[in-house]
Structure formats: structure tokens, C-alpha cells
Amino acid sequence: MNHFALELPCRLAAMGRRRAASALALNAVAGLTEGIGVLALVPLLKLLGIGDGAVPLDPWVFALVLAGYVLLVAATALIGRARNLTVQALTLEFLDRLRADLHAAVLTMEWRAFHQRRAADLQQVMTGEIGRIHGAVTALGDMLGAALAMAFLAVAAVLLSPALTAAALTVVIVAALVTRGLGARGWRLGRELGVANQAAMADLVDNLAGLRLIKIFAAENARAAVLSDRFAVVRDNQRAYQRAQSAERAVLQTVAAAAAAGGMYLAVFVLRLPLAEALTLMLAYGRLLQAALRCLSGWRRLTGLSAALIAYDETLAACRAASEPATSGLNPPPLTCAVRLSDVVVRHEGRDPPALDHVDAIIPAGKVTALIGPSGAGKSTFVDLVIGLTAPDAGHVTVDGALLTPGLRRAWRSATSACPQDPFLFNDTLRANLCLARPDADDAALCAALEDAAAIDFVRALPHGLDTAAGDRGLRFSGGERQRLALARALLRRPALLALDEATASLDDQTAAAVAAAVDRLRGECTVLVVAHRLSAVAHADHVLLLEAGRITAAGTWEEVRAQAGPRLAAIGMLDDA
Ligand SMILES: Nc1ncnc2c1ncn2[C@@H]1O[C@H](COP(=O)(O)OP(=O)(O)OP(=O)(O)O)[C@@H](O)[C@H]1O
Ligand SMILES: [Mg+2]
Structure with a gap:
């Protein structure tokens, strides 16, 4: 499964190297501003008269600090906007290409090979699966953004306290290991959900095409029951998928709370930091942990949804394998005999x-x-x-x-x-x-x-x-x-x-x-x-x-x-x- 989760960024990069690079660079800048924000926290709080070595508060300094804060927020928002627009353009182009490639492959299929497939299945891949691939690309963007923010926050954290950073990283590794099984389950459920969706959509399309017949034979209830059974399977799959996702979220949230409590205890009773400074550090590490867990959850979502990319790839490969060869400039015989x-x-x-x-x-x-x-x-x-x-x-x-x-x-x-x-x-x-x-x-x-x-x-x-x-x-x-x-x-x-x-x-x-x-x-x-x-x-x-x-x-x-x-x-x- 990870193979496909890793393949997605490669395919996006292959499609538009410059745009992928600029999306990555904008993500890095966004991460950098977050790191700077955290690093500036301790001296800023000192300036404001909080923590060790605090100086008396000057109104001008206070105004400058507030202005700096507004500027930082504005810069972060602008960078975020530029990043979102770049990522969105890249994503939409990627999805368009997937649709166009599959459509082209279907159009050039051998008629008999096409005839053996259900058109509704192809329709489901072009709409449902490509929709899920959209979700996977969004998860990938979230994950990369969080990973870069995490990297810069980690540098800031090491500068603030190497001991607490080591403790925070241990927590992230433990969380990744604990939720490993849940991720694999999410991937399997994602694949099953795709199959169930395909069957339901195929029946729905059939019912719409055959509505006249359904009315003639008063088969409304029977056909509705078939469809309702199909959608029940989809619903059960969706529920199981959501359960796996929310279980993972709950585990991650608990791990984060336990880490915050443990870190606080470590800062106050082991490192013997003053309470105000310990609180500041906790704020900084809270951001680091949040970014790490966001990254982890993005990865899990990505692996869950990458099942859609597998389904798409399989369909595309099957269509291409059944394609008619090109005419290679041959002229048709005139038919004189x-x-x-x-x-x-x-x-x-x-x-x-x-x-x-x-x-x-x-x-x-x-x-x-x-x-x-x-x-x-x-x-x-x-x-x-x-x-x-x-x-x-x-x-x-x-x-x-x-x-x-x-x-x-x-x-x-x-x-x-x-x-x-x-x-x-x-x-x-x-x-x-x-x-x-x-x-x-x-x-x-x-x-x-x-x-x-x-x-x-x-x-x-x-x-x-x-x-x-x-x-x-x-x-x-x-x-x-x-x-x-x-x-x-x-x-x-x-x-x-x-x-x-x-x-x-x-x-x-x-x-x-x-x-x-x-x-x-x-x-x-x-x-x-x-x-x-x-x-x-x-x-x-x-x-x-x-x-x-x-x-x-x-x-x-x-x-x-x-x-x-x-x-x-x-x-x-x-x-x-x-
Ligand atoms: N796509 C298909 N898949 C499986 N069997 C098929 C398919 N198309 C036709 N057949 C079968 O091949 C046989 C010949 O079908 P064909 O449509 O060529 O008959 P036909 O002589 O045109 O019949 P009709 O006069 O009813 O149109 C039939 O037994 C039919 O059931
Ligand atoms: Mg015929």
C-alpha cells in the first residue's frame, strides 16, 4: 500500500515539476514562519514581562510586539493562500489528466473487450474513484505541509530544549507504532468501499436506464430493494472506514494529551523550570506535536484513499491492454472486388x-x-x-x-x-x-x-x-x-x-x-x-x-x-x- 502512497507525489511531480517544486517551497516557507513564530515566543513573552529575566513592560515595545504579531499572521495567511492556489491548480490538472487518460483508453478499446465490461463500472471509476483520488491528493498536501512545519518546529524545539524535544519525538514514534494496525485496516476498508460503491452505482445507472420497464412490470419495490441492499453494503463499509479513522484520531488525541501532561511534569519537576517558562515551552511543543500528529493522520488518510489509485490504475491498464492498434497511416482498400x-x-x-x-x-x-x-x-x-x-x-x-x-x-x-x-x-x-x-x-x-x-x-x-x-x-x-x-x-x-x-x-x-x-x-x-x-x-x-x-x-x-x-x-x- 505504501508503494502507492509514495507513487502519488512522484506522479504529481512528474506532471508539473515547476509547480510541484513551488508548492513544496511555499509549504516550506509556511513551515518556516511557524518555526519562527515559536522561536520568537520565549523572548517575546520575556519582553511582555512573563517568565525568567522579564523586563518592565514599555507601551511602545508592547505596540511593536502586537504589530509584529499582525504582520506574522498576515504573512502566514498570504503564504497559505499562494500555497493553496498552487496545490489546487496542480491537483485539478492531475485529476483532469486521469479522466482524460481513462477516457482516451476507453475510446480506443477493442469493441468486444469494451462490450464485456459494464459501462457503469467505468463511469464509477471516472467519478467515484477519481473523487477519492482527489481526497488522497488533499491528504498528501496536508501531510507534506505538516511534515515541513514539523521539521522547522523541531529545529526551533531543539534550540529551546533538546531534552523535551527528544521526549516529544519519542511520543510521535510511539503514536505511529500504536496506530500502525489501524492504518492498514483503513487501507483495506478503503479498497472494499471502492468495490461496494462500484456495484451500487452500476445498479443505480441500470435502474435509471430501465425505468420504463420497471414501471411496466410494477417492479419499483423489487428494484428499490436491490439498490437499498447495495447501498447498505456501502453504508456499512463507510461506517467501518469512519470507525477506523475516528479510532485513530482518538488514539492520537489521547497520546497528545498524555504527552502534554508528561512534558509539563518533566519541565516543572525534572528540569525545574519556572511555571511561566514551562507553559511557554508547552505551547511550543504543543504546536510541534500537533504538526506531527497532523502529518501522521494525513499519511493514514493517504494510504486509505490510495486504494482508489490502485482501482484506477487497474482499470486503465485493462483498457489499454485491450486497445486497438493505431492505423499508422494505412489507406483503406477501395473495395473494387x-x-x-x-x-x-x-x-x-x-x-x-x-x-x-x-x-x-x-x-x-x-x-x-x-x-x-x-x-x-x-x-x-x-x-x-x-x-x-x-x-x-x-x-x-x-x-x-x-x-x-x-x-x-x-x-x-x-x-x-x-x-x-x-x-x-x-x-x-x-x-x-x-x-x-x-x-x-x-x-x-x-x-x-x-x-x-x-x-x-x-x-x-x-x-x-x-x-x-x-x-x-x-x-x-x-x-x-x-x-x-x-x-x-x-x-x-x-x-x-x-x-x-x-x-x-x-x-x-x-x-x-x-x-x-x-x-x-x-x-x-x-x-x-x-x-x-x-x-x-x-x-x-x-x-x-x-x-x-x-x-x-x-x-x-x-x-x-x-x-x-x-x-x-x-x-x-x-x-x-x-
Ligand atoms: N456480447 C455478447 N456476448 C455473448 N454472447 C453474445 C454477444 N452478442 C451476441 N451473442 C450471442 O451470439 C449469438 C449470435 O448473436 P447475433 O446477435 O449475431 O445474432 P443475430 O443473428 O443478429 O440475431 P437477431 O436476428 O436476433 O438479431 C447469439 O447466440 C447471441 O446470444
Ligand atoms: Mg442481430
Whole structure:
């Protein structure tokens, strides 16, 4: 654990050496003023007529002493302010960098690796864990400030009385040893708290996303109970963590009081100091002890919260380990011949048999290929491979004979466009959602794509047209409208290959026929892969692939596939009017 507590200052320093150095220097100056304040205490009290060798009090001297006191307080406050601002700027930049690094790592993850994680877990690391790292950085600042003040106060203390200083240091060492076990417990509890928080947040996000379903099935109480159990675990963890922290505080406070009493006894009865001088010294040592205990408690808090840094590091490392390689300036193949899948196997984690099982298939360039098959046959998995979103576990995918290596796969993906089965819209304007596919598209291009997707009429009828907000995940639009908007977005790109995965599933026959006509017009202009469930779409296709249980069982023209598959097509509704 200490390894991580020590790593935090190193990382902060690595990020902004000059600012870290100036924060440290300002801390040192603040410590120095505290040391000077303490050292000046004895002569000042003498000047004021208190203690051994006191002189009669002069009003001018008294006024000067008071002015000096005001100046010292003002200087300390100014130095403190400068230190706080420097530390805060450094801290915020550090936290920003942590967020940005994790976000960048998530964005470049392999899709399948990302898909296996819960998005809510990543969200918790970006908010909860980074919040706790903020706490750790604050504890580090407190600890360093106290350590430097302690160093200067210790010098002042040695100058005042080496015997009492030795006694005070012994007390600090004893306190550190006594609370050692509590610190280790705090660290463990800190780690458990992170895990409990993650589970609770994941459920909370799930409940918010699935609220409609919860209402439909009147599952409010059941879902609330699940969440309440999760939060009970968080609460218990928090309580245990607070108990460990407050136990440590209580031990430290008791040790400090015992030290003050012991020191007083030592000063009066062993060192035989006059009571006034003994009181002055006790004041000085009280400050020293306070700084030492502040330093110790800062260290404990830091070790407790450093569990958050471990959780962050683990998540970042896992995301980076699953990152896609860079395209390294590769150009995507133009697709003039075909996309070919050879002996391809895709196995989703924890699933058997594979979703795609030794698949061989060709998608000819410039043609419309229809992919049909029962639910769960592997059609969407096939599409993800063809557009370069995922890589096969075995076998290979080629475009115009070029093997889709990890680097080329990303480049190829930028030349494709897809309308996924579950259309998603960002909570932004329709214009921004469409421009995701082609950032430089003007209104004319947007309207043409909306027209092809049979969406222009309802968009025009909206009071704010293209500037209408889509709502969370596009939920301010009906399923069919969302599907047509997603289709318009896919069409806007003018890609080398366009994949439409059940893109007209929610549309009425007339609208679906309009979309099919638009897709027909793309023939020769771009290669189209349509996952179809309508006979009309299949009958218009140049090439048909039948996928059953992860295997291509028929391929060719519609007539050829019909001849090969026969009555099996009835099960997927493909023989109605055949
Ligand atoms: N992320 C995943 N993790 C585990 N299994 C998955 C995952 N995605 C798909 N599968 C499984 O892989 C198989 C193929 O799924 P796929 O989505 O490709 O089918 P599909 O033919 O598109 O089905 P549908 O017509 O219902 O959309 C299914 O058995 C499915 O349960
Ligand atoms: Mg599917």
C-alpha cells in the first residue's frame, strides 16, 4: 500500500515539476514562519514581562510586539493562500489528466473487450474513484505541509530544549507504532468501499436506464430493494472506514494529551523550570506535536484513499491492454472486388458453440448482398466483422484480397458505414447526430439523406427541425423514427460499404419500400450488406447468404438459395409469397 502512497507525489511531480517544486517551497516557507513564530515566543513573552529575566513592560515595545504579531499572521495567511492556489491548480490538472487518460483508453478499446465490461463500472471509476483520488491528493498536501512545519518546529524545539524535544519525538514514534494496525485496516476498508460503491452505482445507472420497464412490470419495490441492499453494503463499509479513522484520531488525541501532561511534569519537576517558562515551552511543543500528529493522520488518510489509485490504475491498464492498434497511416482498400470471410470463427466470451463457426462467405463489390437467418444465427456478429468493428478469433477477413490486420481494420472501418440493429442517438440535436457520420455535411446533404431514409417529412414537421434535441439515447423519438434517423446517418457517409442490420424492422411496409428503393439506387455506387427479414428486400438482392446456427448453409442468387434451403426458409418467414 505504501508503494502507492509514495507513487502519488512522484506522479504529481512528474506532471508539473515547476509547480510541484513551488508548492513544496511555499509549504516550506509556511513551515518556516511557524518555526519562527515559536522561536520568537520565549523572548517575546520575556519582553511582555512573563517568565525568567522579564523586563518592565514599555507601551511602545508592547505596540511593536502586537504589530509584529499582525504582520506574522498576515504573512502566514498570504503564504497559505499562494500555497493553496498552487496545490489546487496542480491537483485539478492531475485529476483532469486521469479522466482524460481513462477516457482516451476507453475510446480506443477493442469493441468486444469494451462490450464485456459494464459501462457503469467505468463511469464509477471516472467519478467515484477519481473523487477519492482527489481526497488522497488533499491528504498528501496536508501531510507534506505538516511534515515541513514539523521539521522547522523541531529545529526551533531543539534550540529551546533538546531534552523535551527528544521526549516529544519519542511520543510521535510511539503514536505511529500504536496506530500502525489501524492504518492498514483503513487501507483495506478503503479498497472494499471502492468495490461496494462500484456495484451500487452500476445498479443505480441500470435502474435509471430501465425505468420504463420497471414501471411496466410494477417492479419499483423489487428494484428499490436491490439498490437499498447495495447501498447498505456501502453504508456499512463507510461506517467501518469512519470507525477506523475516528479510532485513530482518538488514539492520537489521547497520546497528545498524555504527552502534554508528561512534558509539563518533566519541565516543572525534572528540569525545574519556572511555571511561566514551562507553559511557554508547552505551547511550543504543543504546536510541534500537533504538526506531527497532523502529518501522521494525513499519511493514514493517504494510504486509505490510495486504494482508489490502485482501482484506477487497474482499470486503465485493462483498457489499454485491450486497445486497438493505431492505423499508422494505412489507406483503406477501395473495395473494387469483394470482402471475403475465410474459415472465420467468432466465440463470444462464456458462450458455446461459437456465434460464427468456420464461416466462408463473399460480399461482392458494388452489389446488394442480403444476409438472412433465424434469430441468434450470428447475423449481427457477421456484420460487425465485415465493417471491421471486431476481429475473428480464427480465420481471416480480406478486402480486395488485403488481409484486415488490426491496423488496417481501423482504417477499413472509416471507409464503411452502418445502421445498427438498435439505433442510438446522442442527447444532442438531430443535426449533430447526423453529422457524426460526416462532420462537413451541409443542410442539403442532410436533407437528401433524410429523404432517402423516408425521414424528411417528420423532421420538417418538428418546430425546431434539425435543431431538435433527441433526448437520452434518442428516446424523444418513436422506434421507427429513431431507426430512420439512424439510417439517414448511415446513408450520409457515402461509404465504400454500407451495412444495414434490420434497418427497416420497425417501419411499415410503405416506408420500408421507400427505404428499399433508396438502397436500390446505391447499387453500383457502393457495396451494400443488408440483414433482412422482409422477402421484398431479399428478392431485390444480387446475392443472398443464409446463416444458420453460425454457419453459412446456402449462398447465391435468391433462386439458388431457395432451391438449396427449401422449406427451412418458411421458419424465418421467407416463403410467404414465394
Ligand atoms: N456480447 C455478447 N456476448 C455473448 N454472447 C453474445 C454477444 N452478442 C451476441 N451473442 C450471442 O451470439 C449469438 C449470435 O448473436 P447475433 O446477435 O449475431 O445474432 P443475430 O443473428 O443478429 O440475431 P437477431 O436476428 O436476433 O438479431 C447469439 O447466440 C447471441 O446470444
Ligand atoms: Mg442481430
